[in-house]
Amino acid sequence: MPSPSPSGPPVLPISEHEDEIVAAVEANPVIVVIGETGSGKSTQLSQILHRRGYTRRGAIAVTQPRRVAAVSVSRRVAQELGVSIGEEVGYAIRFEDRTSEKTKIKYLTDGVLLRESLSNPELKQYSVIILDEAHERSLNTDILLGLMKRLIKHRASDLKVLITSATLDGLKVSNFFSGCPVLNIPGTIFPVEKFYSTDRPTNYIESSLRTAIDIHVKEAPGDVLIFMTGKDDIDKMVSKLEERIQNLEEGSCMDALVLPLHGSLPPEQQVRVFSPAPPNCRRFIVATNVAETSLTVDGVVFVVDCGYVKQRQYNPSTGMYSLDVVEISRVQADQRAGRAGRTRPGKCYRLYPSSIYQKEFLEATVPEIQRTSLAGSVLYLKSLNLPDIDILKFDFLDPPSRESLEDALRQLYLIDAIDESGQITDVGRLMAELPLDPSLSRTLIEANELGCLSQALTVAAVLSAEITLRQTRSKDMEGKRKRQELPDGSGWGDHVQLLQIFESWDQADYDPRWCSDHDLQVRGMKFSKDVRNQLSQIIQKIAKVQQICKQGEDGRVTLSTEN
Numbered sequence: 001m002p003s004p005s006p007s008g009p010p011v012l013p014i015s016e017h018e019d020e021i022v023a024a025v026e027a028n029p030v031i032v033v034i035g036e037t038g039s040g041k042s043t044q045l046s047q048i049l050h051r052r053g054y055t056r057r058g059a060i061a062v063t064q065p066r067r068v069a070a071v072s073v074s075r076r077v078a079q080e081l082g083v084s085i086g087e088e089v090g091y092a093i094r095f096e097d098r099t100s101e102k103t104k105i106k107y108l109t110d111g112v113l114l115r116e117s118l119s120n121p122e123l124k125q126y127s128v129i130i131l132d133e134a135h136e137r138s139l140n141t142d143i144l145l146g147l148m149k150r151l152i153k154h155r156a157s158d159l160k161v162l163i164t165s166a167t168l169d170g171l172k173v174s175n176f177f178s179g180c181p182v183l184n185i186p187g188t189i190f191p192v193e194k195f196y197s198t199d200r201p202t203n204y205i206e207s208s209l210r211t212a213i214d215i216h217v218k219e220a221p222g223d224v225l226i227f228m229t230g231k232d233d234i235d236k237m238v239s240k241l242e243e244r245i246q247n248l249e250e251g252s253c254m255d256a257l258v259l260p261l262h263g264s265l266p267p268e269q270q271v272r273v274f275s276p277a278p279p280n281c282r283r284f285i286v287a288t289n290v291a292e293t294s295l296t297v298d299g300v301v302f303v304v305d306c307g308y309v310k311q312r313q314y315n316p317s318t319g320m321y322s323l324d325v326v327e328i329s330r331v332q333a334d335q336r337a338g339r340a341g342r343t344r345p346g347k348c349y350r351l352y353p354s355s356i357y358q359k360e361f362l363e364a365t366v367p368e369i370q371r372t373s374l375a376g377s378v379l380y381l382k383s384l385n386l387p388d389i390d391i392l393k394f395d396f397l398d399p400p401s402r403e404s405l406e407d408a409l410r411q412l413y414l415i416d417a418i419d420e421s422g423q424i425t426d427v428g429r430l431m432a433e434l435p436l437d438p439s440l441s442r443t444l445i446e447a448n449e450l451g452c453l454s455q456a457l458t459v460a461a462v463l464s465a466e467i468t469l470r471q472t473r474s475k476d477m478e479g480k481r482k483r484q485e486l487p488d489g490s491g492w493g494d495h496v497q498l499l500q501i502f503e504s505w506d507q508a509d510y511d512p513r514w515c516s517d518h519d520l521q522v523r524g525m526k527f528s529k530d531v532r533n534q535l536s537q538i539i540q541k542i543a544k545v546q547q548i549c550k551q552g553e554d555g556r557v558t559l560s561t562e563n
């Protein structure tokens, strides 16, 4: 239980060990900090080091594997310090930078930090780098671990690296960093009671639905966080849950609000879940694993965990991805439970028997590096120009298979990013600067050659904004009818259809009403437009630097790769 504080919120376990943490940081270039979920790692470590003067020589970077976590944790820290976001505390995620010259504590996705190291390989702007949620073993965090190992050799005297997690194998990371200290911070904040099903349900959506309704009918006030595997499940769950709540006897329960939370919602819609619930209303937040780590949604008392996750798996021998629904690991189950019990005691309903949790779930999630295409990462490492880097021998915490590294090299060769000897080409360098998947970057370069860069930018923006143009849940039949009349790609497939729809919106002067009239999500469309503008600016910036930009009379940018 948290210790009482004279006034205000409880003192978190991390804060109670402030002196011990600072002493370890002072004496070592790298430390691993393991503390329970909710103990204060994400929000307090940066503040402690800021208070103790570590921001005099540079800022503190705290990486998060997920965008929504970078945004929400930075907002919380800004609030605790009484500053506005973008001042002393800020965040940077792909396509959005809310930092300024004044920023001392910067939350950023691990991908953004990798990108920053392209222009500043020594990351001199930072005096402390905290790799948070390292247990997620995202590809980018794994690469950062390898880079940090190199960096501390060059910056042993002026850089501190902290690797934090609730559930990471601390010893393994410590061994990777030549036996650096591991601080185990004891103490949880509020207890979370766990309930298991007697059997594995045949239909986990139906079973989650029943559990949610049971909570609503029988339990005291408190929001419910329901984990589903992906957007389709979430959409189904949201509409069924709304329907069943409506069918409950009037006056038998408090009001309810059902909110989706997944990666393809625009950021501003994702953070809606952090606004307080209306009075006398229970919120049901139906989420994918984006809500699994780092997030504190104030008000969440109950967690419903279906025990599954949708996972992308790359097969290097076919060059194809499959998206499979698989069982979560014990680490993931514990993270999910850890979303309750953060601001008061909580309950977690696990829709699987405890024997399955103990005996069938893997202990930890398979690192992303072992199940994804490595083309983007290999291109990134090549573009760093580190003299002694042999990609096949790069120091990874868990090395990927030789097959996937060779596959990445082959992919990069096919798109001219590297030459026969494995050296990065000029085109490859250009591609590495774009915050896109290598194949999309290559598409833009090729489109430029073919004189259709503007159109390709639109398609790249809609794809990388990860916005789907699927039907909304609106009941507006006229909108649905109008939507049927939108261009259908003229037989050229989804990408051309995306482009045609976007161009129709352009002709309507980007009027938001045009989107709602056509049953398209206004926020998603607007976000794609912002992303398009940003990509266009990045291209202009790169092109200017390389003096290869040609601006047409219509003001549209074209890029030439010829010097």
Ligand SMILES: Nc1ncnc2c1ncn2[C@@H]1O[C@H](COP(=O)(O)OP(=O)(O)OP(=O)(O)O)[C@@H](O)[C@H]1O
Binding pocket: 012, 035, 036, 037, 038, 039, 040, 041, 042, 043, 044, 073, 076, 165, 166, 189, 293, 294, 295, 296, 297, 298, 338, 341, 342, 343
């Ligand atoms: N937005 C918020 N609203 C209310 N309380 C919050 C908020 N964010 C954090 N807290 C409080 O601060 C505590 C510490 O949160 P923090 O994210 O730092 O923990 P953590 O150790 O990083 O957890 P995890 O391992 O789950 O990421 C929470 O348990 C909660 O009590």
